Amino acid sequence: MRKIAALYSGVSHENRSWNEPKYNKYISDIIYIPEMSNNSLDGFDVVLVPSRLHVSLMNRIQPLLERFAANGGIVVMFWPQAEETAAPNQKWEFRPTNYWWWLDPNETIGYVLRRPDHELFQYIQLEDCVWHYHGIFHPPEGADVLITLGDEGAILYVDKVSSNGTWIVTALDPEYHYGSYFMPATERFLDGFFPWLAEGKV
Amino acid sequence: MGNQDILYLDSIAIAGPLGEMAEKFDYTYLDYYELPNADLSPYICMIITGSVDQEFMMKHKAIIRDFLDSGKVVVFGGHLFRSWLPGAGHFIPRTIHEHWDYHITPVNPDHPFFAGVELHELTYRKGVAGFYARGHHPMPQGAEALLQLPGGEPTMYIDRVSTQGTLLVSAGATLLSYGLPEMTTAVMKPRVLAWIREEYRRLQAQKEAV
Numbered sequence: 001m002r003k004i005a006a007l008y009s010g011v012s013h014e015n016r017s018w019n020e021p022k023y024n025k026y027i028s029d030i031i032y033i034p035e036m037s038n039n040s041l042d043g044f045d046v047v048l049v050p051s052r053l054h055v056s057l058m059n060r061i062q063p064l065l066e067r068f069a070a071n072g073g074i075v076v077m078f079w080p081q082a083e084e085t086a087a088p089n090q091k092w093e094f095r096p097t098n099y100w101w102w103l104d105p106n107e108t109i110g111y112v113l114r115r116p117d118h119e120l121f122q123y124i125q126l127e128d129c130v131w132h133y134h135g136i137f138h139p140p141e142g143a144d145v146l147i148t149l150g151d152e153g154a155i156l157y158v159d160k161v162s163s164n165g166t167w168i169v170t171a172l173d174p175e176y177h178y179g180s181y182f183m184p185a186t187e188r189f190l191d192g193f194f195p196w197l198a199e200g201k202v
Numbered sequence: 203m204g205n206q207d208i209l210y211l212d213s214i215a216i217a218g219p220l221g222e223m224a225e226k227f228d229y230t231y232l233d234y235y236e237l238p239n240a241d242l243s244p245y246i247c248m249i250i251t252g253s254v255d256q257e258f259m260m261k262h263k264a265i266i267r268d269f270l271d272s273g274k275v276v277v278f279g280g281h282l283f284r285s286w287l288p289g290a291g292h293f294i295p296r297t298i299h300e301h302w303d304y305h306i307t308p309v310n311p312d313h314p315f316f317a318g319v320e321l322h323e324l325t326y327r328k329g330v331a332g333f334y335a336r337g338h339h340p341m342p343q344g345a346e347a348l349l350q351l352p353g354g355e356p357t358m359y360i361d362r363v364s365t366q367g368t369l370l371v372s373a374g375a376t377l378l379s380y381g382l383p384e385m386t387t388a389v390m391k392p393r394v395l396a397w398i399r400e401e402y403r404r405l406q407a408q409k410e411a412v
Contacts, residue, residue, distance in 0.1 A: 010255030012281040012293070032257060052253070054213045056235065180281075181295055181336040 001198045002045035002074070003028045009057050010034075013179025014050050017190070020178075026194040033057045041068045046197055049086075051078035051173040058083040069165035074202055076168045078175055080134040087169045088162040089140035093153060097134050109133075111155055115146045119201040124192035129156070131183045133171045158202070166202060205395065206230050209245040211237065213253060238262055242269055246402040249378065250287075252280020259286040270367030273405035275398050278369070279376035282339055289364030290371050291340030296351055306357060309347045315377060315393050316348075338373045366409070368401045370394075 006018045006027045017023060018030045027048075031040055034057065041047055041064055049065070058081060066088075069075050077087050084092040113126045129147060136153030139145055142161035145154045159167040174190050177183035196202075210229035232240055234254045242248075248269060250259075259266070263286035270276055270288060281293035308316045338355035341347065344363035347356035358377075361369040370376070377390040 010257035010259075011253055012256065012283055015256070015283050016281070034255070034258065054235070054255070 001026075003043065004046040004048060004194075004197060005041060005044040006030050006048040007050060007053075007061065008032050009050065009054055011050075011052075013176050015179070016181075017050075017175040017179035023190055023194050026198045033061060036061065036064065038064065040064070041073070044068075044073065046074040046076065048175075048197075049075065049077045051080055051176050053081060053083070053086075055082050058086055062086065066163070069163035069167060072165045074166045074168065074197075076197065077170070078173050079169070079171045080173065087137075087167055088159070090143075090159075090169065091138040092135055093138065094135040095133065097132055110150050112148045112150060113146070114148055115144065118144075118146050120146060120193075120196050123196040123200060124189055128185055128188040128192060129172060131172075131177065131185050134173075135171055137169060137171065139169070168202070207245055208247045208249060208395075208398065209240075209242070211248055211250045211254065213255075234258065237265055245269075245274070247275040247277065247398045249376065250276065250278045250280075251376075252278075254280070256282070256284040256286065260284040262286075267365065270365035270369065272367070273402070273409045274367045275401050275405070276367065276369050277372075277376050277378065277394075277398070279372040279374060281337070281373065287369070287371065289342040289345065289361045289369060293337050293339055293373060294355070295337040296355070305352055306349050307352075309350050309356070313348060315390055315397070319390060336374070339371060341371070367405055 004027050006014075006029070008014050008018060008030045010032065018027060028044065033053075047065065047068055049061070053061075062083075065075050069088075075087075079092070081092075109130050109132070111126060111130060113121070115121075126147070133149065133155060136149050136155065137157060139154045139157040140159055140162050143154075143157045143159040145157045147155040149155055154169075154171075156168075156170040156172065159169060172189065174183075174186035174193070177186040178190055205228045208229045210231050211234050212231065213233055213235075229249065230245065234250075235258065242265070248266075250266075266276060266286060267288055276287070278287055278290075282290055283292050285292070307321060338351060338357045339359075341356050341359040342361060342364050345356075345359045345361040347359045349358040350356055357374060358370070358372040361371060377394045
């Protein structure tokens with residue numbers, strides 16, 4: 001099983017998501033970012049970066065994440081982030097959020113599963129990724145794009161080209177919504193995402 | 203816009219376009235990590251959002267306590283899991299079986315905050331339940347419950363007993379940022395702002411008298 005570090009900025013939704021026993025059993029350590037040192041990520045295989053990080057904290061961890069990926073680590077980054085360059089070589093495109101599309105029976109969110117054969121989808125279904133998004137990525141060339149918004153951009157991609165390691169970057173913010181006690185799909189997403197990260201083929 | 207004597211404590215964690223923070227520009231904005239360096243004397247009230255770093259707030263809880271004890275007002279909306287806010291217990295989530303579990307009712311329907319407000323709008327937005335609160339904070343004895351869940355748990359209360367100031371504590375959004383403009387709940391914001399000013403005047407007068 002991979003050794004997972006979950007970064008934490010003292011915010012209530014992170015506290016709930018990382019301490020929920022069914023997810024916490026996959027987390028080796030919860031690391032409080034303001035107290036991180038240069039070697040806090042040593043010995044881990046995966047680092048989880050929560051969405052909506054305070055900009056000063058993101059700036060602080062940026063060099064640590066880059067070094068971690070350069071050494072072969074897996075960085076998982078949930079979005080939105082105020083620091084839009086936080087993941088390498090992508091371009092984030094903000095989209096106004098439609099929180100209500102699902103109340104119209106004729107609407108769909110427009111996600112397309114590009115890699116149904118990817119092992120992540122033995123752990124989650126596309127439906128488990130569906131609540132809303134705050135924007136899309138124009139990912140780096142050569143990245144493995146698993147879910148897109150139509151032909152417009154990526155919702156979830158795996159980047160093994162920008163570093164010696166792996167960047168898993170997604171416009172989804174399941175830890176925010178699960179930790180705030182709403183959006184049931186986010187719980188189904190995390191129920192599958194954690195075991196995949198811990199044991200699956202990444 | 204007239205509310206610059208109210209401090210809005212939040213972070214720059216998320217860009218403005220999301221709209222989640224649109225309200226803060228009415229007030230004087232302060233990043234919570236700047237709290238220990240800030241001169242709080244010009245402010246009558248501090249609005250604290252649920253997205254603050256509670257480990258940090260715990261380390262600096264004396265600042266909040268001193269602010270209140272100088273006869274001022276603190277408004278909080280969020281989920282507490284560290285004990286930095288005087289009087290308040292930790293957030294207890296509501297176990298949800300059906301939409302009814304989220305229903306919010308006023309403890310006193312005649313309270314001036316709520317007159318003329320369609321209270322189902324506190325619970326439902328576009329027919330979806332659970333917007334106002336999904337749990338509660340146990341309140342200290344002597345505090346005044348304003349809103350409650352079906353089992354009587356207070357999701358919002360006023361606490362004038364824990365400090366020399368006044369706390370308005372919510373387990374959901376604050377009434378200051380609640381509701382879409384077309385909803386009746388939008389009337390609550392000016393009422394709460396007026397209440398903050400009135401409460402501040404009363405506390406300061408009380409202090410003078412001592």
